[in-house]
Amino acid sequence: MASSSPVFIPTETLSTILTHKTLINHFQTNLPKVSTYLQTPIRQSYNVSLSSSLLLMPSWSSSPSFPFIGVKLVTHFPQNSAFNLPGVQGSYVLFSSETGQTLASMDCTELTLYRTACVSGLASRYLSRDDSEVLVMVGSGSLAPHLIRAHLSARPSLRKVVIWNRTVEKAASLAEKLRECGEFEEVSFEGCGCGCLDEVVGSGDIVSCATNSEEALVKGERLKDGAHLDLVGSFKHSMKECDDEAIRRGKVFVDNEAALVEAGELVGAFDRGVIKEDEIGGTLLELTSGEKAGRSSSEQVTVFKSVGSAVVDMLAAQFVYEAYMQGAR
Structure with missing residues (x-):
């Protein structure tokens, strides 16, 4: 599954892979399965300022059938509406849980909107x-x-x-x-x-x-x-x-x-x-x-x-990554 080098999946590509119906179905089918072997610590939240915050959401699998480690890094800047920017922005990084290799990164602003x-x-x-x-x-x-x-x-x-x-x-x-x-x-x-x-x-x-x-x-x-x-x-x-x-x-x-x-x-x-x-x-x-x-x-x-x-973050990122790699073959 792993490529020779990490891939970056841009937002415009992500939006061609995902539909709300397919992701809902993916969650419904796979959430009960992966929850038995995913480790998901409580997310960490840090106040960057009085109104802004940084959130870290890690997750990793203990099963070879789901060989992933994922970390989502998110910023919440509600004042961004004044600059015509999203209030929530971030990145998702996916690793192999077998080798530790970085597999993919993606702008998770759109990913978060879909998964939420x-x-x-x-x-x-x-x-x-x-x-x-x-x-x-x-x-x-x-x-x-x-x-x-x-x-x-x-x-x-x-x-x-x-x-x-x-x-x-x-x-x-x-x-x-x-x-x-x-x-x-x-x-x-x-x-x-x-x-x-x-x-x-x-x-x-x-x-x-x-x-x-x-x-x-x-x-x-x-x-x-x-x-x-x-x-x-x-x-x-x-x-x-x-x-x-x-x-x-x-x-x-x-x-x-x-x-x-x-x-x-x-x-x-x-x-x-x-x-x-x-x-x-x-x-x-x-x-x-x-x-x-x-x-x-x-x-x-x-x-x-x-x-x-972090569980649904991981499932959404896995869905996007596997579909992207399948399309790249």
């Missing part, structure tokens, strides 16, 4: 209703179009996407781009902003949030019965995208255990006695392996909180 969105899409297969028709997207940053595509891939029944942003022009612009791309001819896209969030949240069968908010945007009392709430943005105690009522109403699932100590929505809810850790419904691994059940009724409100993990 596809984790939410995979969770939606287990937690959202089969007949979901309306997706509400809270936020219109670089992750939003990926989350929209992932949820549409996971739930083909969706027929309407409402995009909310504090700046209505940004929401309207993203809605227009998605209409013009021609991928989803049977889906309507709308953009809105300012004071209408409570109303649009109430219409959502799936509500997906990708913001840096430190104030609760989604109010639990506004969620309709049977809604699925997908929370992606927060990874610090100070950050939260929903209020305690949403956590209280919903059956809560997480992508991995790190969410229990990192996500502001959950840490705060634990501290205030809104929910106990043993009331969490399960992890994404437990859902995909069948160890835990997902949605139990059409009226149940479900919540999925993700903070990212």
Whole structure:
């Protein structure tokens, strides 16, 4: 599998290899397998400044059937929007776990967007209703179009996407781009902003949030019965995208255990006695392996909180690397 020298896989090549549907399927099939032999220490996070941080996410395999070591290095600079740059940037480096040889490196900004969105899409297969028709997207940053595509891939029944942003022009612009791309001819896209969030949240069968908010945007009392709430943005105690009522109403699932100590929505809810850790419904691994059940009724409100993990980073990088090498032959 290894080449004579490391390869660099640029973003434009990566985007020709990946689709949200294929990556969701890859995660669903392989997450239960690789989790038995991947070592994944808790990610390291360092404050570079008051608003910026550096994150390191290593992972390595103990099995010859999956001979990889991977490290993701990520910077989070939320102020980059002022410079028209992504707030999250980074690199992923893949090594051979048999020889230690560097196999590949790739700009993981796009890789992270795909894997984050596809984790939410995979969770939606287990937690959202089969007949979901309306997706509400809270936020219109670089992750939003990926989350929209992932949820549409996971739930083909969706027929309407409402995009909310504090700046209505940004929401309207993203809605227009998605209409013009021609991928989803049977889906309507709308953009809105300012004071209408409570109303649009109430219409959502799936509500997906990708913001840096430190104030609760989604109010639990506004969620309709049977809604699925997908929370992606927060990874610090100070950050939260929903209020305690949403956590209280919903059956809560997480992508991995790190969410229990990192996500502001959950840490705060634990501290205030809104929910106990043993009331969490399960992890994404437990859902995909069948160890835990997902949605139990059409009226149940479900919540999925993700903070990212080295396991899905590794799976995404492995998928890209092997497809790239196959194409290079």
